[in-house]
Amino acid sequence: MKQIWIAVGLLLAILAGTLAHSFYLSGFTGELTALLEQAEERAEAGDWAAASEYNRKAHQVWDEKEIYLYLLLRHQDADEIYMSFCEVAEFLECEEGGEYSAANAKLIAQLKLLTEAEQLTLKNIL
């Protein structure tokens, strides 16, 4: 009977761990999205330096969790988000308003999709 409790315990631990991951990822991408939206607001106001700073901060937050992200997410998804960060940074540096806005919206959408893909919903299970 001990074996069954070990197996059940392990199953519950896996379920708890995976739920914790999806909960954490949701908060993490929410934080990034907030920073990126603030950057966009600053860019729309013409404060490119502040916008760059917000974007840099968001990129730094992403980089700090690189190992965790590569451990749990598809590497292709993580790579695409990294490339989008670089693209957004470049448009900010060139002060290309329209292009920056489109690239930033794409980055925010990628982060949203990343979180959505890890949520325990019927849509994802099916």
Added chain:
Amino acid sequence: MVIAFVRTVILYLFIIAGIRLMGKRQVGELEPSELVLALIIADLAAVPMQDFGIPLLSGIIPILTLLCITMIISVLSMKSVKFRVLICGRPSIIVENGKLHQREMAKNRFTVDELMEELRMKGITDISTVKYAILETNGQISVLPFSDQKPPIAKDMAVVPEEAGLPLVIINDGRVLDHNLKTRGYDQVWLSKQLKSHGVKKPEEVYLLTADELGRTYFAPKEAVK
């Protein structure tokens, strides 16, 4: 990751149900839950092994989940007969007192040709000599002939044969297995005598030497390799 976990649980149970519905013949020598585990575990391991873009945990979490569920199912099968019947099914009697149970055969999609083949493999050519033929939950067929068709055993003939026990290998391809030699209560002196009696000088010249509990030996010298 939680999606991988939930999908693994759903697919595992779904495939077990599928295997059960397919009938006993599809199972082979494994129980349905074991067969499903064997079928999908290799695939799960192979995907992250080949595709470096997939995190290793994507393979490890479903495998761990499967092992846990298999453990739970096997313990529950051991504890509860009803659960065991649900997961593994019941054995089906397809021949009883020499008569075919056609409905049971149809239920298990078991043809006459297959039954005849199984019986022939067990040395039986006449169905009327079979008391019971049972299709077991692992897909194998157990055949029990009528008592008058069974070969006699020593007890039937009132003979008491000597109990030779398990023969142990003393020399395996030229190597002396000291542990087995000691287990049989022999020593190097006994071994030397054995070698001498068979006309060899060294253990290296022996391919196989066994000794049973009555002290009987089997000797096979090494053949010269061309």
